Amino acid sequence: MSEQVSEEVITEVEDGVLIVTINRPEAKNAMTKAASEAIAAAMDRLDAEDDLRVGILTGAGGTFCSGMDLKGFLRGESPSVPGRGFGGVVQAPPAKPLIAAVEGYALAGGLELMIACDLVVANAGAKFGIPEAKRGLVAAAGGVMMLPDQIPERVAMELALTGDFIDAKRAYELGMINTVTEGSALEGAKELAAKIAANGPLAVRVSKQIMKESRGWPMDERYDRQGKLIAPVFVSEDAREGAAAFAEKRAPNWKGK
Incomplete structure (x- = not known):
């Protein structure tokens, strides 16, 4: 500490x-x-x-x-x-x-x-x-x-x-x-x-961002706007690490990228 x-x-x-x-x-x-x-x-x-x-x-x-x-x-x-x-x-x-x-x-x-x-x-x-x-x-x-x-x-x-x-x-x-x-x-x-x-830092940050910002988005634009924010998360090293850790039954080693 x-x-x-x-x-x-x-x-x-x-x-x-x-x-x-x-x-x-x-x-x-x-x-x-x-x-x-x-x-x-x-x-x-x-x-x-x-x-x-x-x-x-x-x-x-x-x-x-x-x-x-x-x-x-x-x-x-x-x-x-x-x-x-x-x-x-x-x-x-x-x-x-x-x-x-x-x-x-x-x-x-x-x-x-x-x-x-x-x-x-x-x-x-x-x-x-x-x-x-x-x-x-x-x-x-x-x-x-x-x-x-x-x-x-x-x-x-x-x-x-x-x-x-x-x-x-x-x-x-x-x-x-x-x-x-x-x-x-x-x-x-x-x-x-x-x-x-304990969770993926990119996923946590973007989840918070979407929950805070999406209330003000027009209904017909919500999924498009969300898509732009989540795209980098789904292709990140952390996303691959999360899947690998699950398959290998171990704790993930997050890098935040």
């Missing part, structure tokens, strides 16, 4: 997984400009380094993220990165899979960080909400736009207009999260990441 520590964000590498931890537990991991910039840099690293297969985003001290740092907001600071958005990720997530590991609260911008991730593992005691309206604000970092794409629209509307929280059981029932753990959400996320990292 390797580790890099900045003042507000810790990054670690473990078995091809980049673990990014928001490290402001004294402030419930409220997002600052510095933390956003550090997360953006970590996302760039995730996509740039071939040995990294999956990312995990989590928070220190038993909280995922309580949203924007309001003290910074009052000073005129924006916890966003140009081109990347709030938290360095909501506007432009990485091409590789990103898992949120949620303990405690994922609120406001914290929920928006979470739903910008591809998969979510949460502890049974976690709470979720976009309470911005209670402060005279709008969940503008994707909450009011992205949440209705991920859960029923009327439920998303209720969360946005009331600012109420829901628990992990309800979030799971709505399909907002993938897995509820009784123990560490991070350990659960590592288990999920290991399953993804």
Whole structure:
């Protein structure tokens, strides 16, 4: 395992997984400009380094993220990165899979960080909400736009207009999260990441790309557009290696090409 520590964000590498931890537990991991910039840099690293297969985003001290740092907001600071958005990720997530590991609260911008991730593992005691309206604000970092794409629209509307929280059981029932753990959400996320990292990296990346982009494709163009993206995967060295490994009853040795 390797580790890099900045003042507000810790990054670690473990078995091809980049673990990014928001490290402001004294402030419930409220997002600052510095933390956003550090997360953006970590996302760039995730996509740039071939040995990294999956990312995990989590928070220190038993909280995922309580949203924007309001003290910074009052000073005129924006916890966003140009081109990347709030938290360095909501506007432009990485091409590789990103898992949120949620303990405690994922609120406001914290929920928006979470739903910008591809998969979510949460502890049974976690709470979720976009309470911005209670402060005279709008969940503008994707909450009011992205949440209705991920859960029923009327439920998303209720969360946005009331600012109420829901628990992990309800979030799971709505399909907002993938897995509820009784123990560490991070350990659960590592288990999920290991399953993804064991698969062909080209296939994983393109599968994510198609699932994200195809919703906006015209129906009569979908298979043509998909075909252009998957063609390089099907003629790749990894595709041949996957077939050979299956025939030879062994684990594949992926090269990512």
